[in-house]
Amino acid sequence: MHSIVVVPMHSTCPDDHIHLDPCESLAFGRAVRPRGPHLFIPHEGVSREAGEITAAGAYWRLSNLSSAQTYVVENPEGAGEHIKVPPGRLDAPVPFEFSRVVLPAGSELLSFDVWAPRHDYLDRTGPRGGAPTASAFPLDRGKRYFQVLVALCAARLRGEPHAPLPTAEELVERLRPLWPSVSRASVAWNIDYLAVKLRLKPAPDSAPGGGPRLNGKKERLVSLALRFDLVREADLALLGGKAQPVR
Template structure:
């Protein structure tokens, strides 16, 4: 699994996502640098990834993201602007990265990097879907085991997965999958701000976490593609017991889910 996935602003499809392995660095700014910001004397390959943010209020070399296993670090290479990294699922939870700060660790599984740019606030998302777990107690002799299906039952995406599987978890193996509108209505009592867009975002994120490959017959633009993704998510979740009947309680007033 890729360690870190960067979702550019206004990204329309997974092909736009930038995927980083542990140790990879992704510079971002108004123009692509000719060298790595951290190593000014080392040539920067023209084929290296770069997140271009074409706005006159963004520094030419604004910052750099470095993948570090199950989390990532942010370097603020601007001389004057503080960057804010928000947890979109938190209740205002965020960290500040001061100008010139290098390698600030970011602890959020989902994060939104917010950049002041003139009179605008620009942002892009960073996902950290990889979870590592110790597979036995005691000292470790080697690298930790990567979880096959790294799901956090305290996150909204898990609520969405339970809502997708609810009919079949209730003993109806051929129950049709809920539409986007039905998912919104099912989740609204627990998640008042839920929308079709936020449900689709969580379904996309689940597909990343569960490493679903694009369907061979997927089509751009919505309907069939989203429905096919939902069907594959539900099939995988039920086959490997990623959701169980007991999880249906999450749809009935359990308020411990992260907001």
């Protein structure tokens, strides 16, 4: 599994995402590099060599190569949780599974997202000192993406194996009591993230930027989650109890 996934600004398709394996680095800034991975940010307020992201297994590090600007790394799921990375700071560890890197750029604030979907766990059955065991399906039941997955699977968890999957609007309606700011875009973002977490391969007939691609991804997520018991009937309590299906 890729260690780190970088989602550029204004990304509308998973094909735009940049995947980093452990120890790989990604430079970002206004300069165009002829070779090697690079996140190009074409804004005159961004340094030519603004910074570098380095994958480090289950987390990542940020180097701020600017001479004057402090960068802020936010946890979009936190209550204002963030860290500051001052100018010249190298290899600052970032502890969030979801991160938004915010760059001051003139009168604007620019941002891009970084995901750390890999979770490693201690292998208690083997000899100490061995490599950690990578979880096959690293899901955190306290995250919003897990609520989205439960909402996707809700009707089938209630014993309706052939029930149609909820539309984006129905998912928003179902999740709003738990998540007041939920929107179609945030639901789609979480579905894309679940596809990364659960290692879904792109469908051969997937269509870029359209409904068929998202609907096919939802169906494959639900099929995988139910087949391997990643969600269970008891998880419906995360949606506020065994409420009636959204219609």
